[in-house]
Amino acid sequence: MFLEVNDLTVDFHTEDGVVHAVDGLSFEVDRGSTLGIVGESGSGKSVTNLAILGLHNPDTAKLSGSIKLDGRELIGAPQRELEKLRGNKMAMIFQDPLTSLSPFHTVGQQIAEVYRKHKGVSKSVARDRAIEMLDRVGIPQPKIRVDEYPHQFSGGMRQRAMIAMALVCDPGLLIADEPTTALDVTVQAQILDLLRDLQEQTGTAIIMITHDLGVVASTAHDVLVMYAGRAVERGTKQEVLRETRHPYTWGLLGSMPSLTHPVDVPLEPVRGTPPSLINVPPGCPFHPRCDYAKLLGPGVCTGERPELSPHRGHGDACYLPIKQKAELRRLPGKEAS
Amino acid sequence: MLRFLTRRVLGALVILLIISAVTFFLFYAIPADPARLACGKVCPPETLEQARQNLGIDKPLMVQFVSWLAGIFVGRDYGGLGHCPAPCLGFSFVNRAPVFETIIDRMPVTIALTIGAAVIFLIFGVATGIVAALRQGKPLDKIASVSSLIGASVQIYFVGTLAMYFFVYQMQVFRQPKYIPITEDPVGWFSGLLLPWLVLALIFTANYTRITRSTMVENLNEDYVRTARAKGMSGRSVVLRFALRGALTPVITIFGVDLGTLIGGAIITETTFGLQGIGRLAVRAVDYSDLPTLMATVLLAAGAIVVMNVIVDSLYAVIDPRVRLS
Numbered sequence: 001m002f003l004e005v006n007d008l009t010v011d012f013h014t015e016d017g018v019v020h021a022v023d024g025l026s027f028e029v030d031r032g033s034t035l036g037i038v039g040e041s042g043s044g045k046s047v048t049n050l051a052i053l054g055l056h057n058p059d060t061a062k063l064s065g066s067i068k069l070d071g072r073e074l075i076g077a078p079q080r081e082l083e084k085l086r087g088n089k090m091a092m093i094f095q096d097p098l099t100s101l102s103p104f105h106t107v108g109q110q111i112a113e114v115y116r117k118h119k120g121v122s123k124s125v126a127r128d129r130a131i132e133m134l135d136r137v138g139i140p141q142p143k144i145r146v147d148e149y150p151h152q153f154s155g156g157m158r159q160r161a162m163i164a165m166a167l168v169c170d171p172g173l174l175i176a177d178e179p180t181t182a183l184d185v186t187v188q189a190q191i192l193d194l195l196r197d198l199q200e201q202t203g204t205a206i207i208m209i210t211h212d213l214g215v216v217a218s219t220a221h222d223v224l225v226m227y228a229g230r231a232v233e234r235g236t237k238q239e240v241l242r243e244t245r246h247p248y249t250w251g252l253l254g255s256m257p258s259l260t261h262p263v264d265v266p267l268e269p270v271r272g273t274p275p276s277l278i279n280v281p282p283g284c285p286f287h288p289r290c291d292y293a294k295l296l297g298p299g300v301c302t303g304e305r306p307e308l309s310p311h312r313g314h315g316d317a318c319y320l321p322i323k324q325k326a327e328l329r330r331l332p333g334k335e336a337s
Numbered sequence: 338m339l340r341f342l343t344r345r346v347l348g349a350l351v352i353l354l355i356i357s358a359v360t361f362f363l364f365y366a367i368p369a370d371p372a373r374l375a376c377g378k379v380c381p382p383e384t385l386e387q388a389r390q391n392l393g394i395d396k397p398l399m400v401q402f403v404s405w406l407a408g409i410f411v412g413r414d415y416g417g418l419g420h421c422p423a424p425c426l427g428f429s430f431v432n433r434a435p436v437f438e439t440i441i442d443r444m445p446v447t448i449a450l451t452i453g454a455a456v457i458f459l460i461f462g463v464a465t466g467i468v469a470a471l472r473q474g475k476p477l478d479k480i481a482s483v484s485s486l487i488g489a490s491v492q493i494y495f496v497g498t499l500a501m502y503f504f505v506y507q508m509q510v511f512r513q514p515k516y517i518p519i520t521e522d523p524v525g526w527f528s529g530l531l532l533p534w535l536v537l538a539l540i541f542t543a544n545y546t547r548i549t550r551s552t553m554v555e556n557l558n559e560d561y562v563r564t565a566r567a568k569g570m571s572g573r574s575v576v577l578r579f580a581l582r583g584a585l586t587p588v589i590t591i592f593g594v595d596l597g598t599l600i601g602g603a604i605i606t607e608t609t610f611g612l613q614g615i616g617r618l619a620v621r622a623v624d625y626s627d628l629p630t631l632m633a634t635v636l637l638a639a640g641a642i643v644v645m646n647v648i649v650d651s652l653y654a655v656i657d658p659r660v661r662l663s
Contacts, residue, residue, distance in 0.1 A: 086566070094564060104657060104658065117568075165568065
């Protein structure tokens with residue numbers, strides 16, 4: 001596996017207490033495949049990926065567990081070594097391309113400096129590479145646009161430039177943190193298509209962080225559902241979206257509009273609010289919001305914390321027996337598309 | 338860029354014209370008689386009347402203003418009382434010299450004082466601000482915060498007088514502040530201004546530390562700074578090329594105002610250290626009701642601020658490409 005994350009824990013020490021942002025998370029991504037990480041805001045998606053890049057402030061964030069990129073351990077690696085990997089072997093694109101690109105440098109400069117830094121080439125070689133990358137991500141007239149500033153680009157073009165910047169060194173891993181959230185719907189599809197095409201050409205492993213199950217459905221091979229810093233369900237896209245097991249994933253699917261959804265039946269949001277990550281509810285962190293916790297009798301969901309099971313393949317962290325879930329899933333209003 | 342500059346410069350000229358009109362009319366409302374000054378100690382009524390005519394103050398105010406303006410470009414003759422070649426800002430009968438000459442004479446003192454101190458407080462203030470922002474909450478940051486609070490609270494006549502007493506008279510590590518032209522004796526120029534520079538810088542550094550620190554803290558959390566780190570840029574490059582670039586705008590804004598104010602005359606500093614610059618000239622002009630000199634110093638102060646603003650505006654465009662379009 002190209003990226004292996006094992007029992008990753010990220011704690012932030014704040015004045016109010018320790019925030020358990022990620023707690024015992026494990027997953028892996030192989031070259032050429034896309035892992036979709038889904039969850040509400042604050043479920044630990046972005047924290048996980050910033051941990052992979054080593055971008056957390058070491059003064060406040062405490063990381064433990066293991067992150068292996070191409071066999072190399074990243075946790076505890078010196079910053080200098082991580083600097084050499086970032087932008088080179090692993091890259092990230094962010095949600096809002098306007099604020100994520102420097103307003104003070106031209107698009108070309110921002111792409112070229114990555115290539116120069118990691119490949120040690122001359123300015124003119126890096127510039128040619130920047131033009132080539134802009135062309136590859138579908139920006140018209142790349143020779144002119146290379147000298148323009150991000151504010152002269154449209155939203156979709158900016159995200160394309162961001163992708164060009166991330167992929168300029170042919171990284172083995174690309175982390176896309178909600179890459180389409182800030183874009184128009186029509187542009188969203190173009191960006192996702194572009195990522196898919198580039199993946200086919202380069203064989204990059206992609207982690208697609210999103211709260212949009214539609215994005216997952218159209219891009220991911222595997223899916224990881226996160227809740228309160230933990231994985232609650234994991235499997236292939238078909239498994240998670242069609243044979244959904246965890247009640248939280250049901251909730252996510254139920255709150256998503258679809259073309260087959262009856263017009264007169266209102267969408268059902270997941271009840272309640274995400275838990276505090278300082279005082280995570282005992283046992284299954286989802287139990288206060290779960291409709292099915294009471295089916296299992298007192299003490300079950302609030303006792304031991306459920307682990308992902310089975311260990312390989314399609315698994316979820318829930319005490320409800322699989323058979324019972326299959327029955328519950330057929331209840332009206334919980335249709336997944 | 339050229340159009341941007343032209344517009345700013347034209348705007349600045351209009352502002353200067355308005356300021357000169359306002360100061361002109363304001364000062365001529367003051368009940369001081371320039372003719373009596375020009376006329377001398379013993380002044381018979383006929384000579385006074387003659388002086389009035391020669392100075393042109395028997396004419397309507399508007400006409401006086403226009404001839405004052407014209408004097409800047411073509412010079413003026415005060416009918417036997419004195420001649421004032423262009424650019425003429427008036428003739429001071431206190432100094433018995435054209436005002437412009439006196440200003441030119443005093444200018445190097447103020448400029449040397451300003452530039453020297455500015456170099457120190459800009460470099461030192463921004464540097465400590467960056468360090469404090471990077472060491473947020475750590476001892477170094479706290480030291481910087483406390484010392485800038487102290488620096489911002491003390492007054493120059495207090496620090497300056499203490500420094501003079503201890504460093505010049507007691508320990509004799511600095512020489513008595515004195516202005517010696519750089520062309521005469523560069524070492525003397527430097528050592529004579531060193532203490533005023535340091536004291537002035539001490540007061541101003543605090544402000545720059547605080548501003549740089551707060552904007553750097555803000556900028557270090559910007560998305561594009563995170564992007565720079567995500568693509569493997571080294572720590573120093575992230576701080577200097579990305580975060581500092583964004584933090585420069587507010588620093589330059591304040592710097593322009595401070596520099597403009599100081600060039601207009603560091604009255605208290607010059608008085609504390611006994612330097613004969615523009616500030617002292619202005620104070621003396623007030624004491625002696627020397628209207629032409631007073632007006633010239635006010636105009637100079639205003640002009641310095643206006644010019645600095647034009648420069649700052651142009652620098653914005655250099656720093657931030659987003660400004661260039663609008």
